[in-house]
C-alpha cells in the first residue's frame with residue numbers, strides 16, 4: 039500500500055470515527071454523504087441489530103391498542119434510561135418524548151407510532167402475539183425499534199450534535215389521532231422539522247420512497263342511525279321502512295364522488311357497515327350505517343363532509359324516516375392531508391440517497407390511505423417517507439392491516455440509519471453560528 043492509499047484509508051477512518059464533529063461550514067458534500075453511509079454501517083452491526091430485533095419482537099408479542107400502550111411505553115422509557123437519554127412522560131396518556139444533544143436550537147424531531155390493531159394474528163412464528171385479538175399488523179413495533187436504534191447511535195456521540203434531536207414516541211396512530219394530542223401538548227414547539235417513516239412491502243428492501251406535496255388523503259368517518267317504524271313485513275303500510283331509506287342513502291352517497299367531485303380530484307366515500315333487522319318477516323325500527331370518506335384538499339374534504347350529512351338527512355326524509363348523524367370526532371378526529379414540505383423533499387433525496395444510493399430512492403403516487411403524521415404539518419415543517427422491506431427470498435409479504443402481516447426484520451437498520459442521518463445532517467446544516475442570538479433561547483428542559 040503506497041502513501042496515498044494509506045492517506046485515503048486514514049481519511050476514511052477519520053470520517054467514520056468523527057463523522058459530525060466539525061461545524062457545518064467545514065464539511066464538504068462528500069463528508070456529509072459519509073455520515074449517511076456510516077449510519078447504515080453502524081445500524082447493521084450485529085450488536086445494534088440484535089438489540090433492535092429483541093425490542094421489536096418483545097413489542098410484537100405484547101401488542102397494545104391506541105392510548106393503552108402502557109407496556110410499550112414502559113419498555114421505551116426503560117431503554118432510554120439505560121442510554122441516559124432524558125425524556126418527558128406521560129404525554130397524551132402513553133407518549134414519551136426524548137431529547138438528545140445540546141438542549142439548544144435547532145430542534146429536529148423524529149417520530150415513531152406505538153399502537154397495534156384489533157386483529158387476531160394468523161402468522162405462526164416464535165414471537166407471535168400473546169394477546170388474543172390484538173396484533174402489530176401495521177409495523178409500528180418495527181417503527182419503535184428503529185427509533186430506539188437511532189437514539190442509541192445518536193446518544194453514543196451526543197456531544198457532537200449541533201443542536202437537539204427530539205424523539206417522539208406517540209400513541210394511537212390507528213384512528214385515535216395520537217399525533218394531534220402530541221401537538222396539543224406542545225411537543226413540536228420550537229421544532230424546526232419533523233420526520234416520520236413507515237415500513238412497506240410494496241418496495242424492495244434497501245429502498246425508500248416519498249414525494250413532495252400531498253401524499254396521503256384527509257380522512258374522516260361517519261355513523262348514521264336511520265329511524266323508521268317497525269312492523270309486520272307483509273303489512274308495510276303500517277310501518278315506516280328504514281331499510282329502504284338506508285338503501286337509497288347508500289346509493290345516493292355513491293353519487294357524491296361520481297357526479298359532484300372533479301374526476302381529477304381524488305375522493306372516496308365508502309359505506310363499510312350496515313346493521314338492521316333480525317328477521318325475514320319483520321321491518322325493523324332502525325338501521326345503522328357507517329363509513330369513511332377521503333379527499334386530497336381541505337376544501338374537497340369539507341364539501342364532502344357537508345354533503346354526506348345533507349344526503350343522509352334529506353334522503354331519509356324522502357322515505358319518511360329520521361336520521362341522526364355523527365362524525366365521531368372525539369374518538370376519531372379527522373386526519374388532515376399528509377403534505378410533504380418541498381424543501382425537506384430535496385433534503386431527503388440528498389440524505390437518504392447518500393445512505394442507500396440515489397437510484398434506491400423512488401418517487402410515488404399519492405395514496406388514499408391516511409396518517410395522523412399530518413397533524414405535525416400544522417405546526418412545523420414535516421416530512422413522511424416509506425422504507426421498503428420486500429425481499430423475494432423471504433416470500434410474499436402481506437400489506438398492513440392483514441392478519442398475515444409480517445415484517446422483514448432486515449428493514450430495521452435502514453429505518454434507524456435514515457432517522458439518525460436525517461437528524462444529524464439537519465442539525466449540521468441549520469446550526470446557527472456560535473454568536474447567534476438563538477443561543478439566548480432557554481434550554482428545551484424548560485418547555
Ligand SMILES: *[C@@H]1O[C@H](CO)[C@@H](O)[C@H](O)[C@H]1NC(C)=O
Nearest residue numbers: 265266267278358359360361
Ligand atoms: C321524526 O321526527 C319528527 C319530529 O321530531 C317526529 O314527529 C316523527 O315522528 C319522527 N319520525 C320517525 C319515523 O321517527
Ligand SMILES: [Zn+2]
Nearest residue numbers: 176212438439
Ligand atoms: Zn395502520
Ligand SMILES: [Zn+2]
Nearest residue numbers: 176177178236
Ligand atoms: Zn401504520
